Amino acid sequence: MDILEQLSQAVIEGNCSDAPQLAQEALDAEHKAPVVMQALVQAMDTVGEEWRVGNMFIPEVLLAAKTMHNAMEVLRPLLSAAETHLRGSVVIGTVQGDLHDIGKSLVAMMIESAGFQVFDLGVDVSATDFVEAVKKHRPNIVGMSALLTTTLPYMRDTIRSLEEAGVRDSVKVMIGGAPVTPEFAESIGADGYAPDGASAVTKARELVGRAH
Amino acid sequence: MRELFLLEDEELQRIHHTSLRILGETGIAICHPQAVRIMQQHGARVDSEQQRVWLSEELIGRALPTVAREFTLTGSEPVHDVPLGAGHPLRGRPVVGADFFLEPGATSHRPTTLRNAEDWIRLVEQLPNIHLNGSPYPSDVPAAIRDLLVVERVFELSHKPMLLSHYSADALRWSLELVSALPRRADGQAQSRLLLFVSCNSPLTYTRSQVDILIMAGQQGVPVAINTAPLAGATAPYTVAGMAAQMNAELLAGVVVSQLSTPGAPVIWSPLPLVFDMRAGVAASGYAEIGLLLAILMQLGKLHGLPVHCLGLLTDAVIPDAQAGCEKLQAAYPALLARPHLMGGAGGLASYNVGSLEQLILDDEILGSLFHILEGMELDDDALGWDVINRVGPGGHFLEDVHTLRYLRRQYYSRQTANRLAPETWASAGALDTRSRATEQVQMLLAKPENPVVSGSVLRHMRGLVQRAQKDLASSE
Secondary structure, three states, rough: OOOHHHHHHHHHOOOOOOOHHHHHHHOOOOHHHHHHHHHHHHHHHHHHHHHOOOOOHHHHHHHHHHHHHHHHHHHHHHHHHHHOOOOOOEEEEEOOOOOOHHHHHHHHHHHHHHEEEEEEOOOOOOHHHHHHHHHOOOEEEEEEEOOHHHHHHHHHHHHHHHHHOOHHHHHHEEEEEEOOOOHHHHHHOOOOEEEOHHHHHOOOHHHHHHHH | OOOOOOHHHHHHHHHHHHHHHHHHHEEEOOOOOOHHHHHOOOOOOOEOOOOEHHHOOOHHHHHHOOOOOOEEEEOOOOOOOOEOOOOOOOEEEEEOOOEEEEOOOOOOOOOHHHHHHHHHHHHHOOOOOOEOOOOOOOOOHHHHHHHHHHHHHHHHHHHEEEEEEOOOOOOOOHHHHHHHOOOOOOOOOOOOOOOEEEEOOOOEEEHHHHHHHHHHHHHHHOEEEEEOOOEEOOOHHHHHHHHHHHHHHHHHHHHHHHHHOOOOOOEEEEEOOEEEOOOOOOOOOOOOOOOOHHHHHHHHHHHOOOOOOOOOOOOOOOOOOOHHHHHHHHHHHHHHHHOOOOOEEOOEEEEEEEEEEHHHHHHHHHHHHHHHHHHHOOHHHHHHHHHHHHHHOOOOOOOOOOHHHOOOOOOOOOOOOOOOOOOHHEEEEEEEEHHHHHHHHHHHHOOOOOOOOOOOOHHHHHHHHHHHHHHHHHOOO
């Protein structure tokens, strides 16, 4: 097995401790940093596919992502910002009034695993905080989560605030959470909706594809 | 018949001991300055800035004995009262607060409408084994008053007490206004009608609004179902034992806050264990181990001397199908043997996210069967049947004996939606499956004429209150 295959295998197996050393060996074997990076992303694509078909569990996917990040630390000094986040970036948070964290965090981790840079604003995030984060990080996507039906109106408020701040057209907005429906997403002018973590990754890729 | 507990005392104590370590060493976040102060005054170690509270075994031991071992939810008249707790039989209740609804015969769910909620409340009112009312929450009404509209409609359409969850103490204040609009009963007692859900936000966090409701309910004498619903592997340990230990700690903390704020405030232990499905990434409730967890949690609640509520009729199925029937019984049965006081989840699908009228019918009958099992059997000489066996003797039959006639209508619980016909007879009678038979029951029961529950003037008063509440709650958002 050549060194890139070994690295790829380490990511798929979630071998956190060996991956940085293997990445270094790949560089020492005169593979260019973007090529090594590409191997990491492809390994995560394999992980994503294995998860989708039911061969891998979410904690294994998260461990694979962590392994990839450890390996990337070796590459980071040699890569441009654009090269480290091949798929784009996402600002994500649970909307104002809602303190439910796990659904949002899961989507954040899964999207990060798929090669996006993620800025997680946490829970109970106001429209103003979303707008500030969009101005600061200039993401491709804004993701909003809610579990309580009473906090759904804040999704609409946040989209309005993005419009008022003149940044709505620079991002795609996707939403999710137990009470959210595709009809609701459409009614508030969101660009996408995902019913679960797996669909959120697919939707994020789709939205970025459309944006570019 | 006895209470049957799954765990040996020593096994149960290992779980409880771990819960005490969680509360004493890790602590719990109580995001409510007043509650933190109350805990501190009673000797708890607190970090006011972090809103973290550490509860010693000694403090918990002081708080638990003040809990009421039983209490009664009042209906519009005494016949509709529901006593819960020590010495009282198991009662049933519907799923409440579901955002989605499955219309009879439909294959896909949609957001609940007010019309759906009204049909639900009307149906629950007629079902004999569902003793509390409460409904899915409508989405086609202003969000700020969806819970209050349900309260108003239950008071309008039902005599039964109700279970509900509020998002804020302000909404609870308006619910109490609606309660006080109800007339006194014939026995002179005021109607109280409400049982409130208060939930821990796992892991180990009580939010400000939930503690607000817990404290206000205690002060107003409104009973509270203290709930926690962690996801194994995501917001609690993945193991059954770890889940039980964390849930026991979370519920104990809620009970302690309640009792130190208002000693004797009526509460009922209401755990809802869920599993984070590691493939689908969603909350799941159809695993067999949910039954194990519920049984252990009922045993823990009884160890503490509390009324216990089993959120047992659980399924991941999205339509009333074989999966729904299998999973609901699988979750409820082990806990049933511990003799809980209230069984929840009737009408719920998809882990309580979807309400279905057909499932209500089916679950009412499941509850009826469970009640019959807990009632046990008569064991006097007549029931033992020596006389009749002696009379009939070898080779005879029992069909015409007076003994058979005496027990004919009460010995076996008969489910209306179950088929007992021979295959050919079933086919010629239309070959209806269980769900279709439930659909027929729904249509028949909803077509019945209604007798008004409240007078026109009470109704106008309540509707006026909801309008005022809408303005008040919208402005306080």
